[in-house]
Amino acid sequence: MNSIKILLAQTSPVVGDLKKNIENHLDIISKAKDEGVSLVVFPELSLTGYFLKDSVYDIGININNREDALVLEPIFKASMDLNMSIIAGFIEKDEDYNFYNSSLCVSDGKIIHVHRKVYLPTYGMFEESRYFKPGGEFGVFDIGGIKTSILTCEDAWHLSSSYIAINKGAHVIIVNSASPTRGIVEGLNRFSSINMWEELLSVIAFYYKSYVIYVNRVGYEDGIGFSGGSCIFNPSGEMERMMDYLEEGTMKVEINLDVLNIERFKTPLIRDENLNLTMKEIEGILNEKRTS
Amino acid sequence: MKKELPEIDEHNFPIIFKHLAYFIKDEVLKTGTNRVVLGLSGGIDSAVACYLASAALGKDNVSALLMPYKSSSEASLKDALKVVDELGINYYTIDITKQIDGYFSAEKNDTPLDDIKVRIGNKMARERMSVLYDYSYKLKSLVLGTSNKSELLLGYGTIYGDMASALNPIGDIYKTQIYRLAKHLRVPESIIKKPPSADLWAEQSDEAELGFSYELADGIMYLLIDKMYKPKVIVSLGYDENLVNKIYRKIKKSQYKRRMPIIAKISERTINIDFRYLRDWS
Numbered sequence: 001m002n003s004i005k006i007l008l009a010q011t012s013p014v015v016g017d018l019k020k021n022i023e024n025h026l027d028i029i030s031k032a033k034d035e036g037v038s039l040v041v042f043p044e045l046s047l048t049g050y051f052l053k054d055s056v057y058d059i060g061i062n063i064n065n066r067e068d069a070l071v072l073e074p075i076f077k078a079s080m081d082l083n084m085s086i087i088a089g090f091i092e093k094d095e096d097y098n099f100y101n102s103s104l105c106v107s108d109g110k111i112i113h114v115h116r117k118v119y120l121p122t123y124g125m126f127e128e129s130r131y132f133k134p135g136g137e138f139g140v141f142d143i144g145g146i147k148t149s150i151l152t153c154e155d156a157w158h159l160s161s162s163y164i165a166i167n168k169g170a171h172v173i174i175v176n177s178a179s180p181t182r183g184i185v186e187g188l189n190r191f192s193s194i195n196m197w198e199e200l201l202s203v204i205a206f207y208y209k210s211y212v213i214y215v216n217r218v219g220y221e222d223g224i225g226f227s228g229g230s231c232i233f234n235p236s237g238e239m240e241r242m243m244d245y246l247e248e249g250t251m252k253v254e255i256n257l258d259v260l261n262i263e264r265f266k267t268p269l270i271r272d273e274n275l276n277l278t279m280k281e282i283e284g285i286l287n288e289k290r291t292s
Numbered sequence: 293m294k295k296e297l298p299e300i301d302e303h304n305f306p307i308i309f310k311h312l313a314y315f316i317k318d319e320v321l322k323t324g325t326n327r328v329v330l331g332l333s334g335g336i337d338s339a340v341a342c343y344l345a346s347a348a349l350g351k352d353n354v355s356a357l358l359m360p361y362k363s364s365s366e367a368s369l370k371d372a373l374k375v376v377d378e379l380g381i382n383y384y385t386i387d388i389t390k391q392i393d394g395y396f397s398a399e400k401n402d403t404p405l406d407d408i409k410v411r412i413g414n415k416m417a418r419e420r421m422s423v424l425y426d427y428s429y430k431l432k433s434l435v436l437g438t439s440n441k442s443e444l445l446l447g448y449g450t451i452y453g454d455m456a457s458a459l460n461p462i463g464d465i466y467k468t469q470i471y472r473l474a475k476h477l478r479v480p481e482s483i484i485k486k487p488p489s490a491d492l493w494a495e496q497s498d499e500a501e502l503g504f505s506y507e508l509a510d511g512i513m514y515l516l517i518d519k520m521y522k523p524k525v526i527v528s529l530g531y532d533e534n535l536v537n538k539i540y541r542k543i544k545k546s547q548y549k550r551r552m553p554i555i556a557k558i559s560e561r562t563i564n565i566d567f568r569y570l571r572d573w574s
Contacts, residue, residue, distance in 0.1 A: 052570075053568040053569050053570060184298045184304055186298045186299050189303050189304065190307055191311075220314070220315055220318040220319055222572050223319065225314065225318075
């Protein structure tokens with residue numbers, strides 16, 4: 001299959017209310033079936049809300065523990081019944097009681113991939129490292145023949161993350177996020193935080209010759225608003241479609257590997273990437289840091 | 293890199309407006325009500341907050357309280373009524389003269405005039421807060437705050453008085469920006485044009501009392517707070533050293549007004565120290 005239809009779900013999660021958020025997910029998923037899509041992508045921590053603080057402790061799920069994972073059963077079932085893949089964000093708890101800012105991909109009733117957010121912002125208004133353990137990799141997995149990688153919000157701000165994902169074979173980078181609205185800019189119809197994102201995503205799409213799908217949440221938590229503006233960038237670095245800023249809703253997009261094929265042929269940046277050189281340089285950097 | 297306080301212009305106004313209106317709607321609805329009440333002074337800040345609330349919740353869900361004291365300016369009351377008329381919202385007029393004068397009638401005459409002026413001003417601000425919270429209960433409405441970022445940072449407000457509210461849509465917007473916001477919201481001209489005043493006594497003027505203009509102070513505070521420039525760096529950019537230091541001192545000295553009361557920690561888990569939840573937790 002050379003193309004896939006994806007539904008971006010720009011939701012406003014209720015902070016700390018797993019049940020309500022699951023209901024909302026199911027509602028969107030069931031409507032998505034009529035749209036003929038095979039993947040629905042929800043934002044970062046879509047099942048829990050973002051600024052959870054101490055309620056992280058109450059809302060963590062160990063997906064390997066049957067009793068714990070039971071709450072997610074309706075999502076698994078929906079993915080099986082509707083023959084659809086679903087990417088959603090949740091608080092993961094491991095066997096050793098560590099918590100992660102995680103995203104799962106469910107397909108055909110089973111979890112086929114979990115991405116644990118690697119770069120946990122802990123500065124300014126953010127305090128993720130206070131609660132979460134960082135993930136250790138940027139995995140690539142297969143959704144209906146499309147090689148996909150998930151970068152969660154801050155992950156994407158580290159250009160090494162998309163570098164790794166692309167060189168591991170990703171054709172599509174899904175960036176799920178909970179990006180707070182901030183920064184008045186003169187002469188611009190959007191906030192500076194939104195602008196930074198759009199520039200970054202365009203760069204990733206163009207220079208890594210890949211599709212980039214951005215799903216950002218909306219809504220407010222203690223006065224902090226999330227900006228939405230979920231969108232898709234094609235491998236030419238152009239934004240193909242975008243959802244309104246600040247508004248709840250869904251949008252159907254399509255990715256086509258034939259387009260990716262053309263772009264990667266015309267500008268074979270990934271083919272020409274010198275991984276050995278990168279490795280040598282990074283080893284050098286690490287050695288220097290170790291000895292200094 | 294541009295370092296000046298960004299203006300609210302015709303390009304960014306639509307999204308700023310939407311963001312502030314959605315903030316009000318979202319944060320009010322999740323508490324289980326759909327109504328707000330606010331004190332409408334006739335000044336620009338409460339007018340802007342009122343326009344935003346009316347757009348966010350609908351005119352029937354916004355109530356304004358006009359709470360004049362005997363010395364309050366007639367023009368202010370007129371301007372407040374203009375807002376009420378323009379928006380078609382509910383309003384109540386509650387004269388607070390009796391409460392204030394009743395309380396201070398027990399005061400001995402030897403109190404220095406400047407002290408009593410400030411004390412009466414604070415008492416008025418707290419009396420209005422007290423009425424607002426009574427109406428909050430009566431009208432099942434949340435109290436909407438109307439303090440802007442400039443006065444919150446400078447501490448130019450009464451703690452547990454005009455600084456008290458359930459939610460504040462304009463607390464992160466400098467006074468200079470409020471003027472532009474007001475223009476785009478089509479707040480009546482007479483409100484935008486008059487000099488800023490707390491109107492706690494006749495002929496009071498914010499800028500005369502502070503000793504500097506909001507425009508100058510906002511430019512400095514934007515660099516100090518938003519941009520995290522150190523005072524000496526701001527001085528090196530050509531700003532007056534005394535003024536920069538004065539403003540920085542004012543911000544530091546009034547920090548207590550912007551925080552909840554501190555609690556002596558004695559247990560394993562203490563409110564707001566290591567018992568940490570959003571207010572939206574519920």
